[in-house]
Amino acid sequence: MSSVQNPELSNSKGMLTDVTKCIGCERCVEACVRQNKLPREFPAKFKSDDGLSGNRFTSIVKTDAAKADLVRMVRRHCLHCIDPACLAACLVGAFKKTPDGAVEYDADMCIGCRYCMLACPFSIPRYEYNEPLPYIRKCKMNDECRAKGGKPACVSACPTGATIYGRRKDLLEVARERIKSNPDLYIDHIYGEKEFGGTSVMYLSDTPLNETLKMPTKTEFDRLRVSSLAQKSIPSMVEPWVWVTPVQFVAVSSGLGVIWLYRRKKLLANQNNQDSNPGNENKGGDHGNR
Numbered sequence: 001m002s003s004v005q006n007p008e009l010s011n012s013k014g015m016l017t018d019v020t021k022c023i024g025c026e027r028c029v030e031a032c033v034r035q036n037k038l039p040r041e042f043p044a045k046f047k048s049d050d051g052l053s054g055n056r057f058t059s060i061v062k063t064d065a066a067k068a069d070l071v072r073m074v075r076r077h078c079l080h081c082i083d084p085a086c087l088a089a090c091l092v093g094a095f096k097k098t099p100d101g102a103v104e105y106d107a108d109m110c111i112g113c114r115y116c117m118l119a120c121p122f123s124i125p126r127y128e129y130n131e132p133l134p135y136i137r138k139c140k141m142n143d144e145c146r147a148k149g150g151k152p153a154c155v156s157a158c159p160t161g162a163t164i165y166g167r168r169k170d171l172l173e174v175a176r177e178r179i180k181s182n183p184d185l186y187i188d189h190i191y192g193e194k195e196f197g198g199t200s201v202m203y204l205s206d207t208p209l210n211e212t213l214k215m216p217t218k219t220e221f222d223r224l225r226v227s228s229l230a231q232k233s234i235p236s237m238v239e240p241w242v243w244v245t246p247v248q249f250v251a252v253s254s255g256l257g258v259i260w261l262y263r264r265k266k267l268l269a270n271q272n273n274q275d276s277n278p279g280n281e282n283k284g285g286d287h288g289n290r
């Protein structure tokens with residue numbers, strides 16, 4: 001059953017980041033580093049790349065706005081998808097979606113294939129390339145993250161309330177209410193409500209975030225005439241085609257087997273022919289059998 005319909009997830013938790021409230025102070029990043037006992041050296045602030053790495057599970061990136069007054073600071077971290085592509089791609093089941101909403105990763109099961117990195121539509125998982133025994137690293141949003149009050153440390157540290165934590169359905173209500181009460185400020189869109197089947201981490205903004213969050217725009221999907229795909233999870237899109245690979249394998253193997261049998265039969269027939277007519281040995285032109 002797809003996680004989207006999974007009743008266990010109906011009370012799942014998530015985060016809502018209101019980009020209009022973020023001042024780019026990076027206290028969320030610092031709190032995450034402290035809580036997860038990550039190395040203290042910080043990447044340069046507001047780098048053009050997204051700043052995530054094997055030892056940074058969240059970062060603050062600048063929107064690439066042409067107008068300076070529309071440049072915003074946006075938190076980037078795992079979106080804890082409702083139907084996660086990383087989970088579907090993992091060969092050994094190292095990921096799981098918990099009823100709490102988090103997509104957790106079990107390093108003990110990981111074989112280092114990095115398929116999860118390829119599968120994630122938001123380019124989130126990072127690999128510890130500098131470690132002798134590397135693992136995948138990403139935001140956890142689990143019990144290990146909780147600071148006092150039961151919220152993730154990054155949320156508790158935010159001085160402006162730019163990121164809040166709670167039940168996903170309550171966060172959606174909050175987001176809708178904010179858009180309704182301030183339509184001149186917000187774009188009428190909750191980033192993560194529906195994209196790729198929906199995510200547990202969502203965003204409100206007054207400037208487009210598609211590029212920053214690596215979410216496709218509706219126009220991009222419309223241009224490809226596949227607009228409905230924007231609301232489907234990657235596993236649900238791939239599922240109908242999963243049968244193709246084994247069928248291809250069986251078809252190709254059977255085809256090769258038939259060709260081999262045909263050629264072998266022909267070879268044996270030629271040999272029998274030559275054995276029974278030794279005088280014709282050179283007439284067939286099969287010099288390779290001499």
Ligand code: SF4
Binds near residue numbers: 080081085103125
């Ligand atoms: S954002 Fe990427 S890493 Fe996070 S749950 Fe979704 S697919 Fe997995």
Ligand code: SF4
Binds near residue numbers: 031138139142153154
């Ligand atoms: S939820 Fe946890 S791992 Fe993710 S950014 Fe917050 S503190 Fe870091």
Ligand code: SF4
Binds near residue numbers: 161
């Ligand atoms: S702590 Fe809050 S205001 Fe500061 S960078 Fe993080 S989300 Fe933005």
